[in-house]
Amino acid sequence: MPLAMRRLGNTELVVSRLGLGLAAVGRPGYITLGRAHDLPALRTEAALYERTAALLDAAVTAGVRYVDVARSYGRAEAFLARWLDAHPAVAPPPTVGSKWGYRYTADWRVDAPLHEQKELSLARFREQLAQSRALLDDRLALYQIHSATADSGALEDQALLAALVEARRAGACRALGLTLSGSDARRALDRALAAAIDGERVFDVVQATYNVLERSLASDLAAAHAEGLGVIVKEAHANGRLTPGNRRPEDRRLRARLDELAHDATLPLDRLALAFVVAEPWVDVVLSGAATVVQLQSHAAALDATIAPAVRDALSELVESSDLYWRTRAALPWT
Numbered sequence: 001m002p003l004a005m006r007r008l009g010n011t012e013l014v015v016s017r018l019g020l021g022l023a024a025v026g027r028p029g030y031i032t033l034g035r036a037h038d039l040p041a042l043r044t045e046a047a048l049y050e051r052t053a054a055l056l057d058a059a060v061t062a063g064v065r066y067v068d069v070a071r072s073y074g075r076a077e078a079f080l081a082r083w084l085d086a087h088p089a090v091a092p093p094p095t096v097g098s099k100w101g102y103r104y105t106a107d108w109r110v111d112a113p114l115h116e117q118k119e120l121s122l123a124r125f126r127e128q129l130a131q132s133r134a135l136l137d138d139r140l141a142l143y144q145i146h147s148a149t150a151d152s153g154a155l156e157d158q159a160l161l162a163a164l165v166e167a168r169r170a171g172a173c174r175a176l177g178l179t180l181s182g183s184d185a186r187r188a189l190d191r192a193l194a195a196a197i198d199g200e201r202v203f204d205v206v207q208a209t210y211n212v213l214e215r216s217l218a219s220d221l222a223a224a225h226a227e228g229l230g231v232i233v234k235e236a237h238a239n240g241r242l243t244p245g246n247r248r249p250e251d252r253r254l255r256a257r258l259d260e261l262a263h264d265a266t267l268p269l270d271r272l273a274l275a276f277v278v279a280e281p282w283v284d285v286v287l288s289g290a291a292t293v294v295q296l297q298s299h300a301a302a303l304d305a306t307i308a309p310a311v312r313d314a315l316s317e318l319v320e321s322s323d324l325y326w327r328t329r330a331a332l333p334w335t
């Protein structure tokens with residue numbers, strides 16, 4: 001069954017409602033919860049390319065036509081470019097979104113002291129746009145500021161905003177976006193909506209966290225969508241906390257309640273978490289962060305799932321305060 005497709009906000013980009021994110025497989029270390037079990041013991045470049053290619057094969061077969069990468073996801077852009085080169089006949093080809101702002105610094109090590117280094121400057125944008133284009137060329141459709149915060153100054157940096165708009169006008173990418181993280185994301189979204197150069201809105205797309213536990217941006221994202229922004233949701237599984245892979249002792253009660261509700265919904269837990277997100281009409285794309293093909297296939301099935309109102313109401317009891325949610329996320333180890 002092909003997945004439902006739609007336009008990404010007011011952009012000309014056409015996307016599937018399920019996208020595939022490559023954060024978990026483009027580099028050996030990340031913060032999801034079951035990596036030791038779900039990834040090969042030897043996380044060489046060759047092994048992770050094989051995993052990425054298997055995921056892309058399965059995703060495209062399932063109808064996925066949006067792929068999310070970033071400069072900082074290790075070799076994710078290069079892996080995607082290699083896979084796209086090897087599959088020129090995929091029609092329509094997946095729409096590709098990447099991000100700039102963080103540099104990958106872990107040197108292919110899981111125990112690196114610093115995995116990523118952030119700088120939302122004009123110089124970093126120019127440097128990383130050239131790197132992303134060198135790998136992805138015209139396939140780079142959407143270029144996003146990676147985790148733009150209100151206090152970074154980037155959203156008021158007129159020289160940077162002008163350079164972003166110039167890149168879009170010149171065709172270096174077809175749409176501009178920003179991704180949001182943290183409990184202060186609303187302020188960043190407000191600033192992004194206000195950002196304009198010569199009366200031309202800078203940002204076409206926002207990528208933000210929304211899931212059963214963290215819903216604080218729901219009304220703001222719905223309003224942004226109504227204003228024409230494309231909305232991409234990340235972390236629908238709360239970095240693995242909303243999956244069977246979550247064995248954190250602190251989440252024992254949460255897991256028990258989630259398992260009961262998944263049973264009531266007659267859905268596996270991972271599918272329930274995704275179906276919850278995709279039910280929102282203002283969500284254009286929900287990203288799967290699948291680390292295995294089995295996970296990806298389960299995620300694709302979520303698009304056909306519906307959640308009974310009673311289960312949806314019961315899921316509302318599990319909402320966490322934004323502060324607690326982001327403190328918990330910040331404490332997840334890189335493994």
Ligand SMILES: NC(=O)c1ccc[n+]([C@@H]2O[C@H](COP(=O)([O-])OP(=O)(O)OC[C@H]3O[C@@H](n4cnc5c(N)ncnc54)[C@H](OP(=O)(O)O)[C@@H]3O)[C@@H](O)[C@H]2O)c1
Nearest residue numbers: 021023032034035038179234235237238239240243245289
């Ligand atoms: N700031 C940003 O822009 C930003 C931030 C975060 C993510 N993203 C994007 O969003 C994508 C998704 O985010 P995320 O990686 O944090 O995703 P997520 O959907 O919250 O968590 C994904 C993880 O959950 C686990 N999982 C999923 N299904 C499972 C199942 N059936 N059974 C057991 N475990 C399961 C897998 O991890 P294990 O196999 O390790 O358990 C998987 O990697 C990323 O790939 C990235 O492209 C962007």
